[in-house]
Amino acid sequence: MKFIRFSFLSIIIILVFSCGKKTEECQIDQEILDLDLTVKITRLEDEFFNASSKEDFEFLLEKYPDFAEDYLGKSLYTSPDSLISELIAIHQDSAMTLLYDSVKFQFQDFSDIEKDLENAFKSIKYYFPEFKVPKVYTFLSGFNSDLIITEDLIVIGLDYYLPTTHSFQPDLPRYMAERYDRPFIVPMIITALSSRFNEINPQDNTMLAEMIYYGKAYHFTKAILPCTSDQFxxxxxxxxxxxxxxxxxxxWAHFVENELLYETNPFDITKYLGEAPFTDAxxxxxxxxLGRWLGWNIVDDYQFNQDGSLPELMANPDAEQIFRQSGYRPRPGN
Structure with missing residues (x-):
């Protein structure tokens, strides 16, 4: 059997029938929205590109010590002056100026991202009260980093998320670069944050364990962002x-017939779960x-059948148990 193209009508039918479990009514519980939590994104690209003197940069490094250390790596420089000299050189680079102008134009209004992140953090805080809300900054990375996420801060490299039709593009394969666009920013952040709560069994190095890990990550993201399309x-x-x-x-038949679920060879696991333009096997x-996508379906079925909470799912490190109790069966195609 091979992958085939469907008419527009067929696609709609498939999505309605097969994706029903992932297209729940789009709404966020009012109890979550009422949480006392505010997200304010600080636009550091503006502050740094409006700086011009050594004194300006010294002030900014003192004003944002977490950013200076965790993102700029201040302590790795022989002195603050050497870091400042590098920042001034970047500021004076004509290509960086053009890139900044593009970012400033494309991301003049960032309020939608700010609101989506605020609601997402409220949801995480609701399910995981221990969650510490990080500071959120945007910056112009010069295509050095897309996202930096620590316990205390998140830095979004906005140049990575220029429209895919823009002349400035990150040095990535096309199939990956297409995922670096504005609608992907918040889902990427939430999927990355899911790792803080995604318990694993470090002794289990099977493909199934990897599949369930990613399945839990995507399920977490969908639970936190119920109004976000699966494609993002x-x-x-x-x-x-x-x-x-x-x-x-x-x-599914391919995975079963080739006994892939309990495969431990890293090369074989990468073929089905690693970044690639297609799953050529x-x-x-x-x-x-595709292994990640299957893992998501398995985890969704597990949650549907077990009716457990999101924290209970994320705290469960037993991939085998999740698989066995999911009752997973592939949806029949047309």
């Missing part, structure tokens, strides 16, 4: 998602990371 969580197009569901029986028309 997993990074597949709508057509690719529809085709995956239409071929789910075939995909199945089909050159199948998107990459």
């Amino acid at each position: 969580i997993i990074g597949y197009t709508e057509d690719e998602i529809a085709e995956c569901y239409a071929n789910e029986e075939y995909i 199945i089909s050159t028309k199948a998107p990459g990371r």
Whole structure:
């Protein structure tokens, strides 16, 4: 069997029938929205590019010590002056000035991202009261980093998220670069934050364990961002998602017949879960990371059948138990 193209009507039918468990009514509990939590994103690219003198940069490094250390690596320099000299050189670079102008134009209004992050942090705080809300900064990285996430701060490299049609693009394969666009910013952050709560068994190095890990990460992101389309969580197009569901029986059969679930060879695991333009072991028309997508379906079925809480799911390190109790069965295609 091979991946095939469907008419627009077929895609709609598949999405409605097969994706029903992932298209719950889009709403956030009012109890979550009422939490006393505010997110204010600080636009550091503006402050740093408006600085011009050594004194200006000294002031900014003192004003944002967490950013200076965790992002700029201040302590790695022989002296603050050497870091400042580098910042001034970047400030005077004509290419960086053009890049800054592009970022400033494309991201004049960042209020939608700010509000989405605020609601997402409220949801995380609701489910995980121990969650410490980090400071959030934007910056112009010069395509050095897309996201920096620590316990205390998040730095968004806005140049990575310019429109995919823009002349400035990160040095990434096209299939990955297409996921660096504005709608992916918040889902990327939340998926990354899920790792703080995603308990694993370090002794389990099977493909199934990797699949369940990613499945829990995506399920977490969807639970925190219920109004976000699946395509911005997993990074597949709508057509690719529809085709995956239409071929789910075939995909699952491939994993079972080739005894992949308990495979421990890292090379083989990477073929099905690692970044790639397609999963060629199945089909050159199948998107990459299919093992992650299957893991998401398994975890969704587990949560549906067990009716457990999000914290209980994330705290469960037993991939085998999650798989066995999921009752997972692939949805039949057309």
